[in-house]
Amino acid sequence: DAGITQSPRHKVTETGTPVTLRCHQTENHRYMYWYRQDPGHGLRLIHYSYGVKDTDKGEVSDGYSVSRSKTEDFLLTLESATSSQTSVYFCAISESNRGNTEAFFGQGTRLTVV
Amino acid sequence: EDQVTQSPEALRLQEGESSSLNCSYTVSGLRGLFWYRQDPGKGPEFLFTLYSAGEEKEKERLKATLTKKESFLHITAPKPEDSATYLCAVQDQGGKLIFGQGTELSVKP
Numbered sequence: 433d434a435g436i437t438q439s440p441r442h443k444v445t446e447t448g449t450p451v452t453l454r455c456h457q458t459e460n461h462r463y464m465y466w467y468r469q470d471p472g473h474g475l476r477l478i479h480y481s482y483g484v485k486d487t488d489k490g491e492v493s494d495g496y497s498v499s500r501s502k503t504e505d506f507l508l509t510l511e512s513a514t515s516s517q518t519s520v521y522f523c524a525i526s527e528s529n530r531g532n533t534e535a536f537f538g539q540g541t542r543l544t545v546v
Numbered sequence: 547e548d549q550v551t552q553s554p555e556a557l558r559l560q561e562g563e564s565s566s567l568n569c570s571y572t573v574s575g576l577r578g579l580f581w582y583r584q585d586p587g588k589g590p591e592f593l594f595t596l597y598s599a600g601e602e603k604e605k606e607r608l609k610a611t612l613t614k615k616e617s618f619l620h621i622t623a624p625k626p627e628d629s630a631t632y633l634c635a636v637q638d639q640g641g642k643l644i645f646g647q648g649t650e651l652s653v654k655p
Contacts, residue, residue, distance in 0.1 A: 463641050474552075474647035475590070475633065482641050490642070522589055526643065534580055535635075535643055537589035
């Protein structure tokens with residue numbers, strides 16, 4: 433299995449509180465991604481990173497921010513959690529944008545906002 | 547804008563009944579098309595990468611093909627253990643990786 437770890441694996445938080453999810457990799461892959469997965473919507477891209485301090489928005493970035501201060505860590509922050517952000521969050525890593533490698537996924541973080 | 551559409555949304559097969567899943571895509575410069583398998587409660591598991599039209603790849607009962615507008619995942623003589631959600635994704639020039647909604651496959655004995 434690819435060396436990718438998400439933490440926490442489960443979290444319950446209250447509406448309006450900030451939440452940070454962490455993705456840690458030991459593969460030295462250049463690209464890192466954050467997705468959310470909801471029934472009927474598949475995997476939707478929130479933000480992605482193509483290098484340290486280099487990030488870009490995905491399809492559903494509103495209400496989320498990210499940071500990547502070193503190659504191995506990609507943090508996803510919900511500035512003020514809302515019930516609509518209850519979801520399963522997946523992190524993925526990929527080596528290059530040349531299309532010659534697959535993306536590996538973490539096991540997911542189940543977030544519940546009450 | 548990059549877009550991936552998978553069909554059907556759900557597919558029920560009898561064991562041994564071959565079929566195909568479709569993935570239609572539009573992307574500004576295709577770097578790769580990926581197929582994944584996802585079991586309930588788990589992260590997606592990589593199956594194939596296809597890079598150019600005409601390319602084909604096989605793995606056990608699965609075969610993936612690619613044209614300029616779509617990809618097919620052919621399942622030959624499926625078994626119950628092939629039941630899962632199959633996801634298609636495209637990666638563009640900038641590294642962005644976009645997924646379709648998936649096809650939920652159920653294979654009954």
